[in-house]
Amino acid sequence: MNIHEYQAKQIFKKYDIPTPKGIMVESVKDAVIAAQELGGPIWVVKAQIHAGGRGLGGGVKLAKTIDEVEELANEILGMTLVTHQTGPEGKLVQKLYIEDGADIQSEYYLSVVLDRKLEMPIIMASTEGGMNIEDVAENSPEKIVIVPVDPSIGFQAFHGRELAFGLGLTDKDEQRNMISFASKLVKLYMDNDAEMIEINPLVKTGKGEFIALDGKMGFDNSALGRHPEIAAMRDLTEEDPDEVEAAKYGLSYVALDGEIGCMVNGAGLAMGTMDTINHMGGTPANFLDVGGSANAETVAKGFEIILKNPNVKAIFVNIFGGIVRCDRIANGIIEATKITDVNVPVIVRLDGTNAPEAAEILKNANIANLIVGDDLGDGAAKAVAAAKGN
């Protein structure tokens, strides 16, 4: 789960991590009040969306007067911001963060993320602040400092020294400031089951202090249960409404831009089904994993979500029943055709536990539009043909 910059900065404050003063607002009027309260002389007006690259997309701008704050708030609030992380459709800006300007001497990059190969968190830092870190990694990997932190010992001073020297800090006060900053950041990461914390840019002021000018945080969904205060920061308006709706029923759904709706059990088989459709010349309209506890209700819900997409020309139900019993899926399909108007061909391949019973149930139900697939390949081929109107 990701949170907004303004929320990340609330957490920074709790950990005594320096960050400029700021106020989150949802209207132009409140933006002006916030600017007055902060006092200036410089303000930054920042779009709050769950994506990086906001500055380059025109969502972060500097104001030198209150009038300019008003003007910029008017411009940015309600705009659809497109960045390299939002996809071409962009994201609607519904919240702004009005922040004090900072005294910037130099900019750095600092993050804590899980390294899957090392199986522990790493601190990643660079002198190339404000840049896209993937580009830095690609073009000048020598400018990235990586310090792994074994969770069984936690952050130690030597981690901080590796970081400070790696960044070329020679002033002893600056080194101390960096070590203390990183130590608090790692503690925040560990305490809250974060998945990643990224500060880009981290700025060094004229006084040699480090300030988090930006803040991006993501958390391990599996651990949210023990962090209710973080779970409460979830902003559902930032998420795809169909994905949120699907999750309520234990379905894992991701919309794609093709024509064949897919309903599959298991994430791997769901991806494999999409790949098979693609390989046979069709295009998948979605990823949908009905999970291990699929029943008639969840299958019906799956149909409803898939059919909301007007591009869907056929649906391929591909189930290999292990825990999931095929007869239950078959009943779900029948249920779905009763409560939703299924007006496209449905290709059904059911294999594994109770498959013969399921075949019998479907046969007796006599549903128009229903085509049986003998195996994965056969089902996918029939779905591709059906979507093409054959």
Added chain:
Amino acid sequence: MSILVNKDTKVIVQGFTGKEGSFHAEQCLAYGTQIVGGVTPNKGGQVHLNKPVFNTVSEAVKATDATVSMIFVPPAFVGDAVMEAAEAGIELAVIITEGAPVKDMQMAKAYATKHGMMTIGPNCPGVITAEECKIGIMPGMIFKKGKVGLISKSGTLTYEGANQVCNEGFGITTAVGIGGDPIIGLSYKQILPMFEADPETECIVMIGEIGGDLEIQAAKLIKEQITKPVVAFIAGQTAPKGKTMGHAGAIVSGTAGTAKEKMDALEAAGVKVVVSPAEIGKAVKEVLSK
């Protein structure tokens, strides 16, 4: 022969008396697995599914000589359960539970490694040696005894692959579902050499997916150490970037972890890579008839 588990393997179940634990332990017993007892705190002394229940893993191990534990405890307690098993001298923990916090698994896996305990999972279907021992939640009836070893991150693709292999008439030695979480126990790198050393396994099916680089590490290892033919499928060629596809670890971040990168690496290592899981059975037939 087989790898990891066989008809003589003694198994205990952590989370034995819970709904999931009970259901699957019963299925495993019916398959022939030697489940010798289970652990549920405060239920020690009871009898469940005709097997003794213990309060702690250490008591269970002392009383039964079990070497493997099948773990069904709820997600928040998985880390604790794995460390308890390691401390008690269990040799292999098979973690079925889905949704264990990543931080807990980091700690638990590091601790298990320190104690010399292997782990499989979490969030996996488990391990099965065909017609001998099933430790997990897979439908036992599709695994016929044979000569193909199978390793997969995905549960249902394990079933799909095994079913095709059996339909082609070859059968399975052992199938291991390693799970698709960001931190997992045994992976391709450890399991491939076990199949290489197993005289009954003549061919290996490896099923991977987008995210991380375990398949890339596997490709390197196959090139250097594996002489038996390998058939591979990587799920997620059509998955969009930056989106988690069901499994927490199945995500393409930036340009890393794509299906194409993994398929190319495996192909370069001499692996027969198929573009659709529907072709796994045929590919096994092809490499075995060479």
